[in-house]
Amino acid sequence: xxxxxxxxxxxxxxAVLGLALTACGGSDSGSGQSTQAQxxxxxxxxxxxxxxxxxxxxxxxxFQNANPGTTVTFNFGGSDSLAQQVVQGAPADVLATASxxxxxxxxxxxxxxxxxxxxxxxxxxxxxxxxxxxxxxxLASLNRPGIVSVVxxxxxxxxxxxxxxxxxxxxxxTPASEEQDVKxxxxxxxxxxxxxxLVYVTDVRSTQGKVQGLDFPQASAQxxxxxxxxxxxxxxxxxxxxxxxxxxxRGPQGTAALQQAGFVTK
Amino acid sequence: xxxxxxxxAVTRGSFALDVSVTVESGEVVAVLGSNGAGKSxxxxxxxxxxxxxxxxxxxxxxxxxxxxxxxxxxxxxxQSALLFPHLTARDNVAFGPRSTGSRRRVARETADRWLExxxxxxxxxxxxxxxxxxQAQRVAIARALACEPELLLxxxxxxxxxxxxxxxxxxxxxxVVRAAxxxxxxVTHDVLDAVVLADRLVVLxxxxxxxxxxxADVLRxxxxxxxxxxxxxxxxxxxxxxxxxxxxxGTVIGGVHPDPVADDEPAVALFSPASVSVFRDPPxxxxxxxxxxxxAAMEPHGELVRLRAAVPDGGPGWVDGLAADVTPAAVAxxxxxxxxELWFAVKAAEVEVYPAGR
Amino acid sequence: MTSVPRxxxxxxxxxxLLVAIPVAGLxxxxxxxxxxxxxxxxxxxxALRLSLETGLATMVLxxxxxxxxxxxLARSSLPGLPFVRSVVLLPLVLPPVVGGLTLxxxxxxxxxxGSFLDREFGITIPFSTTAVVLAQTFVAxxxxxxxxxxxxxxxxxxxxxxxxxxxxxxxxxxxxxTVPVVLPGLxxxxxxxxxxxxxxxxxxxxxxxxxxxxxxxxxxxxxLESESDLDxxxxxxxxxxxVAILVIVVSxxxxxx
Numbered sequence: 001x002x003x004x005x006x007x008x009x010x011x012x013x014x015a016v017l018g019l020a021l022t023a024c025g026g027s028d029s030g031s032g033q034s035t036q037a038q039x040x041x042x043x044x045x046x047x048x049x050x051x052x053x054x055x056x057x058x059x060x061x062x063f064q065n066a067n068p069g070t071t072v073t074f075n076f077g078g079s080d081s082l083a084q085q086v087v088q089g090a091p092a093d094v095l096a097t098a099s100x101x102x103x104x105x106x107x108x109x110x111x112x113x114x115x116x117x118x119x120x121x122x123x124x125x126x127x128x129x130x131x132x133x134x135x136x137x138x139l140a141s142l143n144r145p146g147i148v149s150v151v152x153x154x155x156x157x158x159x160x161x162x163x164x165x166x167x168x169x170x171x172x173x174t175p176a177s178e179e180q181d182v183k184x185x186x187x188x189x190x191x192x193x194x195x196x197x198l199v200y201v202t203d204v205r206s207t208q209g210k211v212q213g214l215d216f217p218q219a220s221a222q223x224x225x226x227x228x229x230x231x232x233x234x235x236x237x238x239x240x241x242x243x244x245x246x247x248x249x250r251g252p253q254g255t256a257a258l259q260q261a262g263f264v265t266k
Numbered sequence: 267x268x269x270x271x272x273x274x275a276v277t278r279g280s281f282a283l284d285v286s287v288t289v290e291s292g293e294v295v296a297v298l299g300s301n302g303a304g305k306s307x308x309x310x311x312x313x314x315x316x317x318x319x320x321x322x323x324x325x326x327x328x329x330x331x332x333x334x335x336x337x338x339x340x341x342x343x344x345q346s347a348l349l350f351p352h353l354t355a356r357d358n359v360a361f362g363p364r365s366t367g368s369r370r371r372v373a374r375e376t377a378d379r380w381l382e383x384x385x386x387x388x389x390x391x392x393x394x395x396x397x398x399x400x401q402a403q404r405v406a407i408a409r410a411l412a413c414e415p416e417l418l419l420x421x422x423x424x425x426x427x428x429x430x431x432x433x434x435x436x437x438x439x440x441x442v443v444r445a446a447x448x449x450x451x452x453v454t455h456d457v458l459d460a461v462v463l464a465d466r467l468v469v470l471x472x473x474x475x476x477x478x479x480x481x482a483d484v485l486r487x488x489x490x491x492x493x494x495x496x497x498x499x500x501x502x503x504x505x506x507x508x509x510x511x512x513x514x515x516g517t518v519i520g521g522v523h524p525d526p527v528a529d530d531e532p533a534v535a536l537f538s539p540a541s542v543s544v545f546r547d548p549p550x551x552x553x554x555x556x557x558x559x560x561x562a563a564m565e566p567h568g569e570l571v572r573l574r575a576a577v578p579d580g581g582p583g584w585v586d587g588l589a590a591d592v593t594p595a596a597v598a599x600x601x602x603x604x605x606x607e608l609w610f611a612v613k614a615a616e617v618e619v620y621p622a623g624r
Numbered sequence: 625m626t627s628v629p630r631x632x633x634x635x636x637x638x639x640x641l642l643v644a645i646p647v648a649g650l651x652x653x654x655x656x657x658x659x660x661x662x663x664x665x666x667x668x669x670x671a672l673r674l675s676l677e678t679g680l681a682t683m684v685l686x687x688x689x690x691x692x693x694x695x696x697l698a699r700s701s702l703p704g705l706p707f708v709r710s711v712v713l714l715p716l717v718l719p720p721v722v723g724g725l726t727l728x729x730x731x732x733x734x735x736x737x738g739s740f741l742d743r744e745f746g747i748t749i750p751f752s753t754t755a756v757v758l759a760q761t762f763v764a765x766x767x768x769x770x771x772x773x774x775x776x777x778x779x780x781x782x783x784x785x786x787x788x789x790x791x792x793x794x795x796x797x798x799x800x801x802t803v804p805v806v807l808p809g810l811x812x813x814x815x816x817x818x819x820x821x822x823x824x825x826x827x828x829x830x831x832x833x834x835x836x837x838x839x840x841x842x843x844x845x846x847x848l849e850s851e852s853d854l855d856x857x858x859x860x861x862x863x864x865x866x867v868a869i870l871v872i873v874v875s876x877x878x879x880x881x
Binding site: 080148150153155156175176177178179180184188191192193194 | 734750829832833834835836847849852
């Protein structure tokens with residue numbers, strides 16, 4: 001929960017700061033940026049899954065530095081609603097979802113140029129308290145008496161992944177709660193109300209050590225792996241820029257940032 | 267039976283009340299006063315709403331000051347009946363006996379007996395919302411008496427009733443209070459309540475007792491202007507003299523002395539407003555006492571019109587508030603309006619002079 | 625009847641439409657051919673049943689605890705009553721999620737009370753139906769307290785004063801006079817608390833979690849369904865709307881009596 005607060009705070013702070021900068025820029029227009037303003041100012045709009053927030057924000061800054069005059073704005077949200085927005089014609093140049101299923105919604109609606117590419121995957125880990133005080137080893141050990149475990153509800157992607165892993169392991173978990181999203185699971189473990197939960201590697205990383213992640217063999221089972229497809233939105237005014245964003249994300253800087261966050265890159 | 271001794275001093279903001287009253291067992295005492303005289307503060311102190319600064323309330327030898335209200339055995343009947351809206355008339359009356367431990371059947375029998383006493387047997391099964399004001403007050407009387415209080419407090423019990431039902435309820439209350447023989451203290455501003463119900467009268471003004479005594483005596487011979495006013499009499503203070511009474515500035519009011527009075531003693535002259543005649547110009551050769559006044563107000567008073575006097579320019583101060591009751595025809599003949607200067611006249615035979623202060 | 629200034633009609637109509645149109649839209653959006661099937665899935669029925677049960681339990685808890693609190697607020701003259709009252713009203717203005725968090729910090733396994741209960745009695749509150757009732761009571765309590773305190777103040781202390789002069793002890797007075805006199809307020813307060821409990825979402829999902837049959841009440845079920853099966857979510861939303869309307873109708877007729 002604390003991280004959620006903090007990130008919310010930072011988003012808020014960033015927004016305020018951004019406003020302030022815009023305001024400053026407005027007041028002394030043409031002095032500081034006059035030399036760079038030679039290149040045409042362009043704005044790239046990226047609709048991206050919420051789980052990509054911190055990686056994409058970092059890459060956005062780097063991308064802007066590498067492409068003077070370009071501004072990258074992000075629209076972070078649930079993959080399902082992002083895809084729906086694109087289908088409904090929301091202005092976006094790039095769509096980056098957290099599942100092939102959601103990307104397919106946009107593809108079938110004819111909203112994606114060509115084939116989307118899967119450039120990263122994310123796998124499940126068992127999140128436990130640091131140093132694993134309850135001695136959790138694998139999925140089966142989550143059913144030990146006295147262990148409180150939480151997972152995502154099967155209706156949401158992380159829950160579907162957990163279900164696939166359970167099936168591969170031949171285990172049926174008896175969770176105390178089926179959360180709406182993976183952050184919910186993470187919070188339960190982080191606040192100590194649950195002993196273990198199934199979350200993604202990237203989520204464990206984001207806690208910076210407040211939660212320990214345990215690998216387990218069934219994490220790579222069919223249907224348990226979360227793939228991250230990306231594509232250029234049909235009708236984009238900045239298709240070339242969108243394409244160079246995709247290349248950037250798949251290039252050395254993107255790969256490094258993704259791996260740093262816990263993604264497996266392709 | 268129960269004797270009540272009250273001796274309390276209460277200060278509420280700028281108002282100070284200091285009253286001492288004794289009610290003998292089975293006696294009905296009326297505390298009379300106009301608005302602001304301290305009646306409700308007095309009753310509040312009695313009922314335990316205000317804690318007195320000094321003094322105590324003693325009922326039948328029990329000091330009530332620290333007794334919770336529900337153990338005081340002090341019944342209260344106020345101007346609104348306040349019947350419990352969710353109970354029938356019978357259950358309202360049975361409430362007291364039930365609360366003090368009677369069995370349901372016994373309580374209902376008691377209730378029926380008291381409803382009969384107040385001629386409300388037919389109303390037993392009605393809800394308060396189905397009762398008229400007078401009917402509700404009958405039931406409230408039965409309810410207050412059904413728990414056999416040692417003291418009954420009446421707080422302006424008829425003030426909220428329609429004028430046409432008031433006499434019936436008033437005489438009913440008199441009958442049942444007498445029959446029950448309950449020690450009763452009534453607070454009212456209506457002298458008629460006192461006349462009908464009370465053995466004794468205590469007149470309150472400005473938070474103090476200004477007069478007390480048997481009802482008939484106080485009303486017939488008030489010693490204070492205030493008591494005279496509520497008794498509906500005109501009163502002029504002064505000192506006794508052979509002809510009647512001499513006021514401070516020297517006017518002599520002719521009158522009779524029903525009781526022997528020594529000369530030059532503090533005294534009051536009393537006469538009824540109905541015995542006052544009113545003239546535009548002073549009549550010549552009249553044997554009556556003549557007083558110049560300025561007309562302050564005219565108000566209906568029964569079938570007559572009451573003229574209120576104010577002090578005319580240079581006139582004596584005691585004229586203020588004197589009343590004269592005259593027929594509407596006489597008012598029309600006079601063709602007066604407030605502010606006019608008039609003459610009040612009264613025959614010596616209709617003025618009684620009494621020693622002031624008892 | 626005084627006549628209403630013409631100026632007010634348009635905003636009044638807009639205000640009404642703002643509420644009515646979305647609800648009407650829900651009715652239009654419902655997949656009617658499959659409606660019965662959608663609202664009678666085992667999961668949906670489990671959620672409905674849990675909501676009704678926890679709602680009733682919440683109502684009882686509000687009555688047992690909030691009733692006395694309302695009497696204290698309306699009748700006692702303790703110093704600091706305004707402060708006490710403001711605290712009770714807090715859940716009305718707090719986002720329910722904040723309520724859920726505060727409950728979690730108190731009753732959670734690592735919270736002061738939660739760790740004590742866990743250590744001494746082996747009781748875990750989060751993820752239990754008890755947690756749902758606690759969360760719902762947290763948000764619903766003010767509704768009962770406010771309407772009951774209002775009813776008590778409107779009724780005044782006159783009847784209670786009369787009862788005392790008739791020899792009724794404070795306890796007798798409470799049961800035989802105060803409670804019957806404020807019964808309509810007590811009823812509508814309870815119904816409101818029940819309704820609020822029925823719609824409770826934020827505090828429940830934060831504090832109690834979401835598990836079918838144990839903690840997944842109707843609102844949580846609808847929220848989860850909206851991720852996967854919008855038709856099911858819409859159908860159950862309509863069920864919730866109908867229950868809410870029933871509750872309002874019941875409480876209004878009580879008021880009118």
